[in-house]
Amino acid sequence: MEGAALNPAIIIATRGSTRKLPLPPGPKKLPLLGNILDMPSSFQWIKFSQWAEEFDSDILHLEVAGTNYIVLNSYDAATDLLEKRSSIYSGRPHYTMLYDLVGWTGDLLLMQYDNDWKSHRKLFKQEFHPSNSSLYHPHEKKPLHSFLNSLLDAPEEWSKQTRHLMGAIILGVAYGLHVQPKNDPDIEAANKMMDVLTRALLPGAFLVDSFPILKYVPSWFPGASFKRKANSWNAIRHATITPPFMKVKGSYILQKTASAYVVYNVLSIPDPRPDNLSDEEEIIKNTAGTMFEGEVLALSLLLVNLIFYEGGADTGLTALLTFVLAMLCFPHAQREAQEELDTVIGKERLPDHGDEDSLPYVKALMYECFRWETVAPLGKGILRDKKTYGPNAHLFEPKRWLLKVPGQRGWKLNPDMREPTGISFGFGRRVCPGRHMALSSFWLSVSSLLHSFNITPAIDKDGNPIEPKVEYISTLQNRPAPFQCTIKPRSENMRHS
Ligand code: HEM
Known part of the structure; x- marks a missing residue:
């Protein structure tokens, strides 16, 4: 999975097609825009908790500009994915500005999940x-x-x-x-x-x-x-x-x-x-x-x-x-x-x-x-x-x-x-x-x-x-x-x- 869990540890983002994957529920997506208009710009946790109740699921799916977001809204969901399946969900997003242009390498916090990160x-x-x-x-x-x-x-x-x-x-x-x-x-x-x-x-x-x-x-x-x-x-x-x-x-x-x-x-x-x-x-x-x-x-x-x-x-x-x-x-x-x-x-x-x-x-x-x-x-x-x-x-x-x-x-x-x-x-x-x-x-x-x-x-x-x-x-x-x-x-x- 190209995507990544970053600091909040409860959002997983992936780019690319997910058509073949069974996805968790989430608010209806508009063509091209996906959920861009639904995505709260602040205090996201409040909206995510409301959606979890509305869709009766502690795992949600959102899509914004081609990026898929999986929101984990409970401790069990977070441990299931980020601990039990951590070999898949331990990456980080690729920040083009920081990595490719600034050259911000060797930074444990932001490194991809690879051998360099391991050392x-x-x-x-x-x-x-x-x-x-x-x-x-x-x-x-x-x-x-x-x-x-x-x-x-x-x-x-x-x-x-x-x-x-x-x-x-x-x-x-x-x-x-x-x-x-x-x-x-x-x-x-x-x-x-x-x-x-x-x-x-x-x-x-x-x-x-x-x-x-x-x-x-x-x-x-x-x-x-x-x-x-x-x-x-x-x-x-x-x-x-x-x-x-x-x-x-x-x-x-x-x-x-x-x-x-x-x-x-x-x-x-x-x-x-x-x-x-x-x-x-x-x-x-x-x-x-x-x-x-x-x-x-x-x-x-x-x-x-x-x-x-x-x-x-x-x-x-x-x-x-x-x-x-x-x-x-x-x-x-x-x-x-x-x-x-x-x-x-x-x-x-x-x-x-x-x-x-x-x-x-x-x-x-x-x-x-x-x-x-x-x-x-x-x-x-x-x-x-x-x-x-x-x-x-x-x-x-x-x-x-x-x-x-x-x-x-x-x-x-x-x-x-x-x-x-x-x-x-x-x-x-x-x-x-x-x-x-x-x-x-x-x-x-x-x-x-x-x-x-x-x-x-x-x-x-x-x-x-x-x-x-x-x-x-x-x-x-x-x-x-x-x-x-x-x-x-x-x-x-x-x-x-
Ligand atoms: C109140 C203090 C702190 C809090 C709440 C905190 C919280 C966190 C969280 C939430 C993450 C991300 C975990 C994830 O991606 O799942 C993280 C990563 C990290 N923290 Fe802390 N942290 C604190 C203090 C520190 C301190 C004092 C250090 C250094 C001495 C430190 C070094 C790091 C490093 C190096 C990472 C990246 C690890 C990796 O990606 O493999 N943190 N921290």
Whole structure:
């Protein structure tokens, strides 16, 4: 199958004739146009859920301009196709603009399902295996503590600082690099690259993706500005992923000290040469660079807006912003999590990775962030399904994941509830390979923020609280509309080393 499952993991697209195939039901197709007029341009999951009810099927078929879309509207349908039959459904669409014109190769996220993908994926997966998680903890903790301190100094800049935190974690994990407190050049380069990626992946952004023949138009031809753009975009990508790799490789050869993804992997190469890159080193360089994009993808997926990465951003950031919005709109969840933290951790220290199992309410709150406004907008129909989550599926309620412990005050996780992360990080062979690290870093950030700060509504110029609203923008991403809030320390002496 030429087609592909992309980030939402629940749409499969194929081009070409399907006349011989038995197709699932779906809205009536017009000659030539197919379902182009039916296709919702925003909040697609709502329409897809309605169609699933109308056609009494959790698998739907749509056709738009010669491309067939299979929409998977339930967990069972998604696992049946994307896990049990993953050898067929693990491809990606062919992006003519990105692949053929920009030359965006070696990108794990967007690669076709082939041997090249397998070698990139193998390296990435083995490094981010849960048994290696603790190797990355220092790169999660240090920037987090600086972030908590900077919130004390300038709480009004919380959104900018959140973005900086995410960039700092990725640069630490990928390269072992420490970032500058402001205007870090590597973070800035990554922002530019993510901006490019987001623009290039926006459906319908480039005619050449629908009509690949246009790639042969000469760059001087009127209307061929996409070809000139393609050249400058290639340079932007290389300016992001090559300098930090070369910096780390050079210092590794000299000092053999830093600990990070690139360093662990360069270590396994017998005699790295200072200037040449071997095939293995190309894979290391590419997969390290993809970490920023794993985040973009998710940015596509969860939240905020271009206040941060002006059109690009990252998953971790998106998840954190959804968390802040949820705390603002559902204060009871914040209060109950803080009560649990005060009882189990106390006020003298911050939560640490080893505390995760003793804080079931905080874990449930994290699950609810991934369910309530999941990163991948098209997985949302499954995560808002009333049959699974009841009539209040639209509300943020951590207790849906919990059971009361008989005779005690505390909670335990309900083993009968399927973890939402099994949906929001995708399915099958393309499931997010960074998910263990993403979850561990998200948990630490959320528990530390709740432990140290109160998140409350912003105050308007007359001194009244501004009522928070759950408002999301539906584009390539499922992002909350920009919002304000007040972040205040819960007690004095909160500075962390
Ligand atoms: C909240 C955080 C994150 C979320 C919600 C998320 C979600 C996802 C999803 C939905 C996919 C697509 C799965 C599919 O096609 O079925 C994906 C792929 C990917 N993610 Fe993540 N991700 C997150 C963080 C990260 C991080 C921190 C990294 C890197 C360290 C990362 C690296 C990747 C890569 C490399 C892929 C492509 C894998 C492939 O195509 O084989 N992600 N992610």
